[in-house]
Amino acid sequence: MSNTARTNERGPDGGAQVDELSREQEYVSALYAKVDRIRKETSARLAEVLRNGGGTHQARVERDVATAMHTEQLAQLSAAESGLCFGRLDFDNGERTYIGRIGLFDEDNDYEPLLMDWRAPAARPFYLATAASPDGVHRRRHIRTRLRRVVGVDDEVLDLTAAERSGRHADLTGEATLLAALNASRTGQMSDIVATIQAEQDHVIRDGLNGVLVVQGGPGTGKTAVALHRAAYLLYTHRRRLSTSGVLVVGPNATFLRYISQVLPSLGETSVVLSTVGDLYPGLSATGREPVETAELKGRLVMADVVAAAVRDRQRVPNAKHPMEIPFERETLFLDRKIATQARTRARRSRQPHNLARRVFAREVIGALAEQFADRLGRSLLSGADLDDIRAELRADDGVRAALDELWPVLTPRQLLADLYADERRLAVAAKALTPEERALLRREPGAPWTPADVPLLDEAAELLGEDDTEERARAERQRRQALDYAQGVLDILEVDDNTDPDVLLATDVVAAHQLAERHSERGYETAAERAAADRTWTFGHVIVDEAQELSAMAWRALMRRCPSRSMTVVGDIAQTGDRAGASSWAEVLEPYVGDRWRLAQLTVNYRTPAEIAGVAADVLDAIDPDLEPPRAVRETGVPPWVTGLPASELVGGLADLVAREVAEIGDGRLAVLAPPALVDDLAGVVAPAAPGEGEPVDLVEAQVVLLTVAQAKGLEFDSVIVVDPQGILDASPRGANDLYVALTRATQRLGVVHTGRLPAVLGRLAEPADVAAS
Numbered sequence: 008m009s010n011t012a013r014t015n016e017r018g019p020d021g022g023a024q025v026d027e028l029s030r031e032q033e034y035v036s037a038l039y040a041k042v043d044r045i046r047k048e049t050s051a052r053l054a055e056v057l058r059n060g061g062g063t064h065q066a067r068v069e070r071d072v073a074t075a076m077h078t079e080q081l082a083q084l085s086a087a088e089s090g091l092c093f094g095r096l097d098f099d100n101g102e103r104t105y106i107g108r109i110g111l112f113d114e115d116n117d118y119e120p121l122l123m124d125w126r127a128p129a130a131r132p133f134y135l136a137t138a139a140s141p142d143g144v145h146r147r148r149h150i151r152t153r154l155r156r157v158v159g160v161d162d163e164v165l166d167l168t169a170a171e172r173s174g175r176h177a178d179l180t181g182e183a184t185l186l187a188a189l190n191a192s193r194t195g196q197m198s199d200i201v202a203t204i205q206a207e208q209d210h211v212i213r214d215g216l217n218g219v220l221v222v223q224g225g226p227g228t229g230k231t232a233v234a235l236h237r238a239a240y241l242l243y244t245h246r247r248r249l250s251t252s253g254v255l256v257v258g259p260n261a262t263f264l265r266y267i268s269q270v271l272p273s274l275g276e277t278s279v280v281l282s283t284v285g286d287l288y289p290g291l292s293a294t295g296r297e298p299v300e301t302a303e304l305k306g307r308l309v310m311a312d313v314v315a316a317a318v319r320d321r322q323r324v325p326n327a328k329h330p331m332e333i334p335f336e337r338e339t340l341f342l343d344r345k346i347a348t349q350a351r352t353r354a355r356r357s358r359q360p361h362n363l364a365r366r367v368f369a370r371e372v373i374g375a376l377a378e379q380f381a382d383r384l385g386r387s388l389l390s391g392a393d394l395d396d397i398r399a400e401l402r403a404d405d406g407v408r409a410a411l412d413e414l415w416p417v418l419t420p421r422q423l424l425a426d427l428y429a430d431e432r433r434l435a436v437a438a439k440a441l442t443p444e445e446r447a448l449l450r451r452e453p454g455a456p457w458t459p460a461d462v463p464l465l466d467e468a469a470e471l472l473g474e475d476d477t478e479e480r481a482r483a484e485r486q487r488r489q490a491l492d493y494a495q496g497v498l499d500i501l502e503v504d505d506n507t508d509p510d511v512l513l514a515t516d517v518v519a520a521h522q523l524a525e526r527h528s529e530r531g532y533e534t535a536a537e538r539a540a541a542d543r544t545w546t547f548g549h550v551i552v553d554e555a556q557e558l559s560a561m562a563w564r565a566l567m568r569r570c571p572s573r574s575m576t577v578v579g580d581i582a583q584t585g586d587r588a589g590a591s592s593w594a595e596v597l598e599p600y601v602g603d604r605w606r607l608a609q610l611t612v613n614y615r616t617p618a619e620i621a622g623v624a625a626d627v628l629d630a631i632d633p634d635l636e637p638p639r640a641v642r643e644t645g646v647p648p649w650v651t652g653l654p655a656s657e658l659v660g661g662l663a664d665l666v667a668r669e670v671a672e673i674g675d676g677r678l679a680v681l682a683p684p685a686l687v688d689d690l691a692g693v694v695a696p697a698a699p700g701e702g703e704p705v706d707l708v709e710a711q712v713v714l715l716t717v718a719q720a721k722g723l724e725f726d727s728v729i730v731v732d733p734q735g736i737l738d739a740s741p742r743g744a745n746d747l748y749v750a751l752t753r754a755t756q757r758l759g760v761v762h763t764g765r766l767p768a769v770l771g772r773l774a775e776p777a778d779v780a781a782s
């Protein structure tokens with residue numbers, strides 16, 4: 008460990024430290040004064056812009072550029088209010104750099120940096136410099152502030168003597184500040200870690216934009232935190248490319264998304280789309296429930312073939328013995344199997360999606376019927392123009408249309424799937440590869456609500472069906488090009504000069520021609536993020552998948568469509584896979600899309616669970632797979648986890664007492680009771696169950712005590728956790744051991760286990776001392 012001198016108001020060496028604090032206070036106050044000034048000027052400019060209504064089209068466009076730029080800047084300034092400056096680097100050559108949430112410059116002194124944005128390359132030694140490899144840094148200082156007041160500084164002097172003194176945590180940067188952050192009570196919302204990012208995390212955050220990066224790490228290694236900071240870093244570093252296409256962060260459920268929702272705004276980034284896979288299909292609310300076996304089946308890759316076969320099954324031909332009879336102008340035309348089969352072959356060969364290929368099918372059928380009709384009339388009497396007329400009349404004929412609708416109907420994804428689930432015959436044809444029992448799992452009455460596992464199937468169907476919007480698209484494209492040319496012209500006028508400092512915001516940093524043009528399209532003033540969220544076919548510049556081990560093979564297919572560039576960050580822990588359709592190997596998951604062209608980063612340090620709890624979890628990990636290495640816990644609390652056995656009949660009453668005891672222990676902190684799904688109803692009298700309604704997110708900020716299943720608790724953390732009926736959790740699913748591992752690793756301070764039958768052997772280490780502790 009480097010030589011850490013902690014300095015604060017109560018520090019032992021009195022005067023000198025108070026001096027340090029007041030010197031830093033002076034600097035920090037000057038930074039805030041500057042922020043206030045910029046804010047005031049920006050607000051005034053914004054007010055001015057908004058006051059000037061009306062004007063020419065060009066004036067309106069210019070006004071919108073300015074509005075976007077000022078609004079964005081104000082949002083960044085407000086985000087930086089808390090913890091504006093959190094670090095300082097003193098270099099061997101006497102230079103000094105302050106590190107903070109945003110970059111600030113001194114206009115009166117040749118734009119000298121006053122505060123370096125944490126994402127800038129020059130800030131990197133703050134996270135990476137060590138005593139052994141100081142990178143010219145002599146001292147690293149963490150500055151702790153409360154509101155605008157400096158309340159402490161933690162110094163690390165990076166010299167070789169310090170390196171020789173290295174202790175247990177030689178690889179931690181800013182250990183004192185880090186431990187203070189880790190020991191703080193949880194609020195129910197994740198906070199950013201910008202002041203205490205550790206070296207192995209920094210490497211992941213700043214990894215290149217292109218290709219697929221997999222971040223594998225055990226519970227509490229900061230995967231989610233790192234993924235979100237990476238989003239902020241990528242947007243800062245590749246703003247031009249990403250602000251127009253957007254960044255998507257995918258999480259496992261609405262509660263988790265709410266839990267992480269404040270991190271990016273606190274880093275000044277508001278343009279990231281947070282979504283579950285289920286929400287990626289706009290306009291659909293997938294709130295239905297179904298047996299886990301059904302969800303698992305729907306997640307299998309074979310379902311892509313089932314959906315494709317279901318589409319093919321809707322491309323029909325008449326029975327060989329019974330051609331379709333179509334009355335047309337006092338004649339009866341025959342649409343027989345041969346005509347339809349030939350038309351179907353041509354339509355399929357067009358390789359267009361079903362709804363678009365229908366035009367080919369219709370053209371072929373109408374062509375054949377026109378020939379038939381011409382033969383009846385006497386072909387030699389008809390000119391080419393007469394044949395054209397006949398075809399046009401056939402196209403408009405209700406009987407012909409009805410026949411086409413029967414043989415090759417226009418379909419929506421919902422119609423296709425609902426019809427498939429509702430009809431045993433259709434299922435038997437489309438799902439030949441499934442057993443009758445599996446097909447029975449898919450059966451569902453029409454009108455039943457859609458489930459999350461249906462969403463990737465609907466997405467698959469949408470791809471195969473397509474939408475016949477050729478004309479609409481051509482019109483939109485013409486409009487878009489006109490608007491784009493116009494917007495580029497406006498931006499060219501507003502651009503200042505190429506030598507401006509890269510950290511100074513220019514109009515084009517905030518709004519690209521593409522965005523500006525779209526702000527002026529008929530779609531109104533939606534941001535790229537808003538439009539992306541509303542458009543199923545939107546492709547993102549970068550996709551981050553958190554808790555990625557939970558995604559089914561079908562969900563991966565849907566997600567990959569949103570990211571054809573394969574610029575992705577995949578974050579997860581194979582040992583925590585709970586979903587039956589989830590992953591057991593990253594290679595397996597990624598192979599169909601990128602082969603072996605992906606890179607792996609591992610996070611190895613556990614920042615969440617103290618060593619006392621991590622030890623219990625490590626036993627479960629060992630039972631899952633002895634080759635898996637548990638992450639190393641950075642801290643100890645001295646509080647051993649407790650265990651209590653209760654007769655099943657006394658569980659509810661006994662648990663109420665234990666909850667009350669834990670609440671008293673954690674003060675303002677949060678407590679979660681984690682139970683197998685089968686027990687949730689019984690325990691609802693002790694703790695109100697978490698989910699207020701189907702699919703609704705749990706409000707972890709409001710609720711100090713929550714009752715959750717393990718699946719609901721995935722990715723979350725609490726000061727104290729009571730795991731109820733561990734055997735029930737083990738038995739509830741084939742991946743029960745993974746679930747128990749997840750449950751045991753949610754606590755930041757305290758863990759209790761309440762069992763009704765025998766304590767599972769895998770928790771053996773809890774037995775003796777903890778029973779005493781609980782009694």
Ligand SMILES: Nc1ncnc2c1ncn2[C@@H]1O[C@H](COP(=O)(O)OP(=O)(O)OP(=O)(O)O)[C@@H](O)[C@H]1O
Nearest residue numbers: 200203204205226227228229230231232614615722
């Ligand atoms: N460098 C850091 N500085 C301060 N806190 C950190 C740091 N890294 C991680 N943490 C904290 O550790 C906790 C766990 O982080 P996070 O939830 O990102 O872990 P995870 O790997 O995603 O866990 P899980 O696999 O259980 O979902 C969070 O409270 C996070 O803020």
